[in-house]
Amino acid sequence: MGGTILNKPCGSRCEKRIQVKTGCRTCKIRKLKCDEERPSCRRCVSTGRVCDGYGIWGGGGGKISRSRQQPLNLNSRPAHVPLISGTTQELEYLEWFKYRTCKKVAGASTLALWDVLLHPISLAEPAVWHAVLSLSSVHRRDIYQASYGGREPKPLDQQERFTLQHYSKAIQHLQPHFSAMDKASMRVALMACFLFVSLELLSGHFTTAQIHIHNGLSILREFGTLVEDDGRVLLFDIVPGSIDDTIVRAFCRLNLQLELFRHGYQHPCLVLQIAEPETPASVFRSVNEAWKQIERLFGRIFHLTDLWRRQQQTLHHSPVEVPPKLLTCQHQIRAELSACLVILTASKTSMPDQDPKGLVYGLLSVYHTMASIMADTCLRLDDESVFDSHTQQFVSILTESIAMWKTGQSDLLQRYLRWPCIHMSRSIVDIGWIAPLYYTALKCRIRRVRLHAVRLIETTSYREGIWDSNIVSCVARKVMEIEEGGFYEDDRAAEGFLLSSPPRSRDISIPALPRLSRIHEVRVVLSDRPADTFPLFYRQARGRWREAQVSTRGKFYNSAY
Structure with a gap:
């Protein structure tokens, strides 16, 4: 007919x-x-x-x-969207993805891409369908391997074949979209790319994950506009709550964790910004609304840091005063951080349903504190002593982290008492508490504080996106070893503290490390496979780059738990 x-x-x-x-x-x-x-x-x-x-x-x-287009509601699949017919095994993995992967690997700040978009679109787009099945397979394999000692009824090699088969099919189904590259095709490509990044991060394939992130950012350039005369800010003017908004915010979060990981050394920086009001309401109505504001402020700090680094490079590190324009920008960021803190404090009781135990509020607080330290120090890149004036803020990060750790210990006991909860992975694709603790261990030179931060990281053995707890704890200990040498040889008693006890006044009243021994830049080179050793590059006080080998021998290593 x-x-x-x-x-x-x-x-x-x-x-x-x-x-x-x-x-x-x-x-x-x-x-x-x-x-x-x-x-x-x-x-x-x-x-x-x-x-x-x-x-x-x-x-x-x-x-x-067009200017008043309403946000798209994807809580239910449109009636005309066809359901891809899958085998019994594939539908089983789809169910796992919907009810386990989406709920657990998304982390504390659940992105709408996980909550609303990926499952319904996987039913209509073959590329997304196969990418979802591949990610679900990786997640499920690691849960059973870690939690049940490999009691999964299917052989591991069979599950690996399932993962690779659907990974390959997802790539094959993307080829027509790469040829068309209209808006609809770019959306499909970006969602598949996000799933690929998630899969590689959970698998510990950090190099491949970063390649996928950069490929996604290249596609995103078609959605946004490069602004500023330096062309390193990609601005998106999109409808709030729309599909484009949901996809862009997911990549903003990936870019944030990548920039936080690379913040320890000078590098070209691309900042993603979504055009929206800079002054939010008097309270944050949701957890994600708070994350959006903090994420935007981090972007401004990264951009300001990048501008100042490049100006110094053009002058070959000659002594120069900070331009008034950059000082004004720093003042504005500080003022916005202060306003954000007021709103965050007022919002502590406004979202109890989303954060009944206060864990997310604690996480938001430590990221806000870390952002405040970065904002205060970003125009003094060659003066590591500037961090000495922020000891109380580092202690604040540590205190909040201890509170989260105590809650987590209680939850861990409940997890073993209630068998069904063992199915839940602790590894996530999003950022968590590792990044602020790692930053504290690198930049706070009070031995008791930084050592406490490292030991908290070592209590866990899992991943938060690109942050692997085993790797970063070894890096932090190596940096401490290089910086301190035998400076605290007579202070070995400081290691015998309880993890549940925050530092006291006498714990932080110790001599500061000499300036010349402090490391200014740290670069960690991640690979796609576990290794007993890996290279760490570092630079001290305008000196040349040096290389050290970091060992993970004796560390419990697990790909996703």
Whole structure:
């Protein structure tokens, strides 16, 4: 019947109707050719009908203009989106992804991409479908391998074949999208790319994960506009709550954790920013709203740091005063951080349903404190002594982390008492508490504080995105060893503290490390496979780069638990 003209009576007149495969949902139901205008087709608007849009790719809303397009609700799959028929095994992995992977690896700040978008779109897009199955397989394999000692009924090599098979199929189904590269195809490519990054991070393939992130950022350039005269800020002007907003925010989070990991050394920096009001409401209405504000402030700090680094490089590190423009920018960031803290404090009791135990609030607090230290020190890049004036803030990060650790210990006991909870992975794709503790261990030269931070990291053996607890704890100990040498030889008693006890006044009243022994830049080279040793590059006080080997021997290593 395709293309056949049908004449059907409609009151006193007849309409010519054709069978169509594209167009808005309203025109499809009416079997009329759609002009596919966005956000609402002209045929619907001209007849006074409500245009139901184009399914998962948005649009619709009758006479609503583009500038007032409403956020897309994807809590349920549109009726016309076809369900990809899968085998019993594939549907089993899809269920695992929906109810376990999405709930656990997303971390404390659940992105809408996990919550709302990936599952329904996987039912319509083969590339996303196969990427979802591949990620689900990796997650499930590591849970059973770690929690049940390999009691998964299927052989491990069979599961690995399943993972690689669907990984390959996802890449194959992306090829037509790479050829088309219209907005719809770019959305599919970005979602598959995000799933690939997640899969590689959980697998410990850090080099490949970073390649996928950079590929995603290259595609994102088509969604945003490079601003500033340096062209290192990618600004997105998108509809809040839309599919584009959801995808961009997911990559903003990936970029944030990558920039935090690379913050210890000079490098070209690309900052992602979403155009939105800088002054939020008096309280954060949700956890993610608070993360958005802190994430935006980190982006501004990264950009300011990058500007000052490049200005120093052009002057070959000659002594120069900080330009007034950069000082003004620093002052503005500090003021916004202060305002953010007021709102965050006021919001502590406004989101109890999302954070009943206060863990997320503690995490938001330590990231805010870390951002404040970075903002205060970003224009004094060659003066490590500047961190000495921030000891109380480092102690604050440590105190909040101890509180989270105590809660986590209690939850761990509950996990073993309730068997079904053992299915849940502790490794996540998002950032967690490791990054602030690692920053404290590197930049706070009070031995008791930095050692406490390292020992807290060592209580866990899992990953938070690119942050592997075993690797970063070894790096932090190596940095301490290089910096301190035998300086604290007579203070070995400081190691006998309880993890549950924050530092006291006498613990931080010790001589400061000499300036010349302090490390200014640290670069960790990650690979795609576990190793007993890996290289660490570091630089002290305008000196040359040196290399040290970091050993992970004796460390419990697990790919995802």
